[in-house]
Amino acid sequence: MNSPNNKLAEDINSKARVFVQNQLTISEARLKGYVFERPNWAYPKRFAYYRVEKYIKDFLLRKIRERYVAIPGLSGTGKTTILAQIFMTFRNRLKDRHILYISLEQAATAGASLQDVFDAYEHILGISFEKLEDPILLLIDEVHQDKDWTRTIKSLYDRTTKIFVVFSGSSAVSIQIEKYDLARRTFFEKLYPLSFCEFLMLKNNHFPDKKLKEELKEALYFSPSAKEAYEKLNRLSERVNAQWKVIDRNDVSLYLDTGTLPYTLKSKLADQVKILETVSQMMDKIINTDIQQIGRFDVNTLSKIKPLLFVLADTNTMSVNRCSEALGITNVTLNLILDTLTQAELIIRVPALGLAGKIARKEAKYLFMTPAIRVALSVITGSDGTTMMRRGYQLEDIVGLHFYREFVAPGFGLLAYDRTQGGADFILSIRGNGKIAFEVGLGHKSGKQANATQKRVKTKYGVTISDSALLLDEDNSSLHLPLDYFLLI
Known part of the structure; x- marks a missing residue:
């Protein structure tokens, strides 16, 4: 008979798998609203987008060893839009299910932590991160909504060289990155309010x-x-x-x-x-x-x-x-x-x-x-x-x-x-x-x-x-x- 703790863990894992599967299914349709004002008419891209895009391209071409990009900034400065634009650019350049966008604010509402999301994603892929052969792009929005995000992100870095992570969050993210020794592994692309x-x-x-x-x-x-x-x-x-x-x-x-x-x-x-x-x-x-x-x-x-x-x-x-x-x-x-x-x-x-x-x-x-x-x-x-x-x-x-x-x-x-x-x-x-x-x-x-x-x-x-x-x-x-x-x- 399963203990209450095991039952709770199974419930969380089940919720996380449903959440991740939904993100893999609906992200493209959902994120289009951030990228296109109307069909075939995309919003222009900020300068920061092109720098992030280059980091990802260099990773895919194996030109760089760093695998994280942090986009901290004030709420409302367009962080989600940049993640959406990145998703639309690379969705057809990677294998099926090898690009994942998640909002940790939505994950928290679904009762899943970032670690739960990673565990569920591994289960859906049917392979552990350590054994990956093809590159994966993870886009994590509102990363600061998970209190243990720094430890989880750091652990992922040590497990595989095949995953590139772009994560956005409040300006507090910069402070937490320094605190947990993630700075040397991370490109910073701080997003400010618009210049004229x-x-x-x-x-x-x-x-x-x-x-x-x-x-x-x-x-x-x-x-x-x-x-x-x-x-x-x-x-x-x-x-x-x-x-x-x-x-x-x-x-x-x-x-x-x-x-x-x-x-x-x-x-x-x-x-x-x-x-x-x-x-x-x-x-x-x-x-x-x-x-x-x-x-x-x-x-x-x-x-x-x-x-x-x-x-x-x-x-x-x-x-x-x-x-x-x-x-x-x-x-x-x-x-x-x-x-x-x-x-x-x-x-x-x-x-x-x-x-x-x-x-x-x-x-x-x-x-x-x-x-x-x-x-x-x-x-x-x-x-x-x-x-x-x-x-x-x-x-x-x-x-x-x-x-x-x-x-x-x-x-x-x-x-x-x-x-x-x-x-x-x-x-x-x-x-x-x-x-x-x-x-x-x-x-x-x-x-x-x-x-x-x-x-x-x-x-x-x-x-x-x-x-x-x-x-x-x-x-x-x-x-x-x-x-x-x-x-x-």
């Missing part, structure tokens, strides 16, 4: 001039002086203007509001109210699920996160003492929440540069990883801030995201702001290339903030990003960069 060029590509099928982006980036960040930066940028003006001749100016406003999240561009979500509702739901999911992967807060502390985000939506800087008092929590708890939100990449922390030119521990400003979150929060609270002020904060979010993606996250630079009166919005320190002070704003800006910080902190030069024309200041220490140029980088 990616936004145009997905929305309008407008493909950017990639070489222009690199030349703009080189001129703006790696020139030895403001004068040389200006001259290089000026030589690119005709190509910049040519790009903007085919861009709808109204798309800039859409991008600043919600266009950084790819799912908001689908025609089914054309209603802005519905879009903001989905952003709010996404935010709640991050707080209740993703945040707990990092912080493990109690119910009372967790309930303070949304009110804190409302505070941050109305300003970039805040007093820790006043905010903790208003929320009814200690400074220690508030800082722990802010650190966790930063690790979850819901917000970007920009520390203050003090009077002595050193980073101030207590003061920081916080930007949202996507301005769509700021907009959704402002709509909920009915914020009475001026449109220009809110737009200014949203633009700072966009600029902060760009600096974070291009320099901070990959370890190429550090970001701060000048907290002195009339100081610059950003001070970007680029490894091996000095510092640059940035002032950011809509309309026409004087450039005083960038100039003041450039002189006080002794940066290479100052840059004012605004609607002004491309100009070099009289003393050759700062330049004005049109937003048109910046958005193409």
